[in-house]
Amino acid sequence: MIGAVIAAGLVVLRLVSAGWAPEALPDRLRDFVTLSTSVVIESLPFVFLGILISIAVRFWVPERFIHRVMPKHPALRRVTISLVGVLLPVCECGNVPLARGFMMKGFSVPEAMTFLLAAPILNPVTIVTTYQAFGWDDGILVGRIAGGFVIANLVGWLFSRHPDPRSLLTARFDAACRLEASGHGPSTAGGRGFVPTARRAALAFAEETSTMLPALLVGSAIAGAIQVGLSRDVLVALGGNPIWSVLALMILAFVIAICSNVDAFFILAFGSTFLPGGIVAFLVFGAMVDVKMITLMKTTFTTAALVRLVALVALASLALGFGVNLLA
Amino acid sequence: MRDRIQSRWRGIVLSLIGIVAIVWLAVTGQLGLYIHPRYYEFTVVMAVLGGVMVLAAFAFVPGAAPDADGHDHGDGHDHGDGHDHADGHDHSASSASASARGVLWTALTALVVVGAVVALLVVPPSTLTTATVDQRDLNNAAAVSDAADSPQLTGGDTADFTVKDWASILRQGAGEKYFAGKSATLTGFVTPDPADPENVFYVARFVVTCCAVDAQPVGVPVYLPGWEAEHPVDSWVTVSGGFATNPSTSSAPAIVLEPASVQAVDQPAEPYVY
Numbered sequence: 226m227i228g229a230v231i232a233a234g235l236v237v238l239r240l241v242s243a244g245w246a247p248e249a250l251p252d253r254l255r256d257f258v259t260l261s262t263s264v265v266i267e268s269l270p271f272v273f274l275g276i277l278i279s280i281a282v283r284f285w286v287p288e289r290f291i292h293r294v295m296p297k298h299p300a301l302r303r304v305t306i307s308l309v310g311v312l313l314p315v316c317e318c319g320n321v322p323l324a325r326g327f328m329m330k331g332f333s334v335p336e337a338m339t340f341l342l343a344a345p346i347l348n349p350v351t352i353v354t355t356y357q358a359f360g361w362d363d364g365i366l367v368g369r370i371a372g373g374f375v376i377a378n379l380v381g382w383l384f385s386r387h388p389d390p391r392s393l394l395t396a397r398f399d400a401a402c403r404l405e406a407s408g409h410g411p412s413t414a415g416g417r418g419f420v421p422t423a424r425r426a427a428l429a430f431a432e433e434t435s436t437m438l439p440a441l442l443v444g445s446a447i448a449g450a451i452q453v454g455l456s457r458d459v460l461v462a463l464g465g466n467p468i469w470s471v472l473a474l475m476i477l478a479f480v481i482a483i484c485s486n487v488d489a490f491f492i493l494a495f496g497s498t499f500l501p502g503g504i505v506a507f508l509v510f511g512a513m514v515d516v517k518m519i520t521l522m523k524t525t526f527t528t529a530a531l532v533r534l535v536a537l538v539a540l541a542s543l544a545l546g547f548g549v550n551l552l553a
Numbered sequence: 554m555r556d557r558i559q560s561r562w563r564g565i566v567l568s569l570i571g572i573v574a575i576v577w578l579a580v581t582g583q584l585g586l587y588i589h590p591r592y593y594e595f596t597v598v599m600a601v602l603g604g605v606m607v608l609a610a611f612a613f614v615p616g617a618a619p620d621a622d623g624h625d626h627g628d629g630h631d632h633g634d635g636h637d638h639a640d641g642h643d644h645s646a647s648s649a650s651a652s653a654r655g656v657l658w659t660a661l662t663a664l665v666v667v668g669a670v671v672a673l674l675v676v677p678p679s680t681l682t683t684a685t686v687d688q689r690d691l692n693n694a695a696a697v698s699d700a701a702d703s704p705q706l707t708g709g710d711t712a713d714f715t716v717k718d719w720a721s722i723l724r725q726g727a728g729e730k731y732f733a734g735k736s737a738t739l740t741g742f743v744t745p746d747p748a749d750p751e752n753v754f755y756v757a758r759f760v761v762t763c764c765a766v767d768a769q770p771v772g773v774p775v776y777l778p779g780w781e782a783e784h785p786v787d788s789w790v791t792v793s794g795g796f797a798t799n800p801s802t803s804s805a806p807a808i809v810l811e812p813a814s815v816q817a818v819d820q821p822a823e824p825y826v827y
Contacts, residue, residue, distance in 0.1 A: 227615075228569075228608070235569060239573060240577075242675045243677055244677075250676070252682040252684035253684045255676075255682060255684075260685075262672055262673060263588060265571065265672075266574070266587045267592065269599075273600075277606070423609065424613045426606075426609070427606065427609035427610045428561070428610070430606040430610055431560075431561040431565050431614050434564025435561055435567075436564070438564055438567040438568060452766060453684070482766070
């Protein structure tokens with residue numbers, strides 16, 4: 226009932242305001258709104274998809290199944306997890322809710338990080354679009370896939386050396402995980418059967434969107450604001466230099482915040498201006514980390530953990546980019 | 554109550570805002586202002602699925618049991634027993650500062666919700682403007698280079714050429730010989746030439762690869778002294794005419810379109826090119 230009223234109110238608001246002239250706003254502001262809105266409209270479906278799959282994994286995949294399928298050795302487990310993205314062609318913004326679902330299901334923190342970093346690159350849609358954009362030219366496709374795989378596992382291994390990986394999680398999320406693991410969490414409360422499970426799924430959807438959507442909206446607004454405020458010329462001008470092209474494209478990847486499924490098409494347009502190492506760094510770094518992803522990951526990891534994560538991924542991507550430039 | 558709004562209703566309301574915005578754009582055929590056509594179906598399907606979940610949430614959440622201990626912390630995960638506080642700060646902070654923090658969070662949430670409503674539902678949808686053209690370097694090699702490789706340009710029928718195609722050819726520096734006798738009819742928005750804004754404007758489009766965030770402007774220069782009197786910046790026009798050497802000495806392009814006619818038109822349903 227309340228829902229119907231709110232929904233009707235929103236629809237009416239939209240219909241009324243549709244007739245207003247956009248020219249009333251100053252150009253800069255108008256473009257800021259358009260750009261931020263386009264990031265939201267592009268990402269929101271992926272976030273929904275990620276949340277839905279995460280709910281499905283939490284409530285409908287039996288725990289025994291996961292434990293039987295997964296290898297015992299930690300490194301092998303992480304390798305397997307980094308390939309899970311092949312089955313789940315979700316763009317990186319949908320991976321954060323999914324990684325949260327995995328952790329609730331008992332995955333360790335380093336494992337979830339490995340998944341988070343690997344899945345946007347090692348998934349069929351990304352591989353196909355990268356192939357369509359670049360073919361086998363200059364080792365860009367191989368550099369992206371192999372580089373993404375190695376970096377994700379490297380970061381996972383480094384974080385697994387941490388004495389207390391759980392301390393990398395925000396206190397709230399850690400508590401939610403512990404509760405779920407104790408067997409009294411929302412995924413088991415209220416009995417079995419379809420209706421109680423559907424009720425829990427609806428609650429989980431409400432809770433996950435409550436955590437994710439504010440982060441997504443803030444991240445999109447930041448991405449839009451940077452786009453309006455920062456001129457592209459500077460970054461593009463640096464493109465031809467073997468060292469600066471890698472750095473410039475990583476910064477571009479960070480601020481532009483587009484999904485890994487399509488970033489290959491975007492950067493293809495720059496193909497002639499930039500060296501291949503820069504492009505590989507763009508495709509690897511941008512898929513793993515960008516302004517929108519950081520606001521999303523902030524819901525789950527502590528700031529200190531995120532700083533380390535970003536620094537590691539950035540260093541590794543730099544090394545990868547320089548390496549490709551040397552070879553190409 | 555405030556905690557429950559934070560932990561559950563916040564997401565449901567924000568989802569609903571996003572879903573209404575997407576469905577309305579799809580129904581009125583305006584999704585193209587924001588995203589590439591290849592995402593239309595996926596976006597609409599996910600919006601509908603999201604809508605189903607929102608409906609389910611409206612049906613179930615009001616009846617869901619509150620936490621046994623009566624605390625429901627910001628992230629919204631129930632914890633049936635009272636000794637495992639999700640927040641951590643409850644232990645250290647006094648209840649006064651915890652409550653101040655609660656007020657702050659509520660205010661921030663309200664801000665995000667209002668911002669989302671304004672951006673997604675109140676501001677009428679629009680294309681990008683010349684402000685973004687200035688920011689992104691018109692006819693950057695980036696935007697036009699891949700088009701130049703496409704086979705349709707090397708022997709194609711020039712009548713079908715888009716703004717992007719002509720911009721690529723001009724960029725490649727095809728000589729005057731190539732352009733002799735060729736004419737074009739192009740629709741785009743008006744944006745001034747940075748070097749000679751009095752006499753030269755570009756009939757321009759944005760090239761979109763994924764969503765409007767990656768839009769790259771491309772354009773064909775048009776020589777028409779005093780154009781701004783009749784065709785304001787950012788208005789849409791259809792220009793037809795032949796190509797000629799640029800009479801303007803201060804502007805960069807070597808070859809411009811000399812318009813036989815410039816007509817004001819409505820913005821097309823698909824304002825971007827792909």
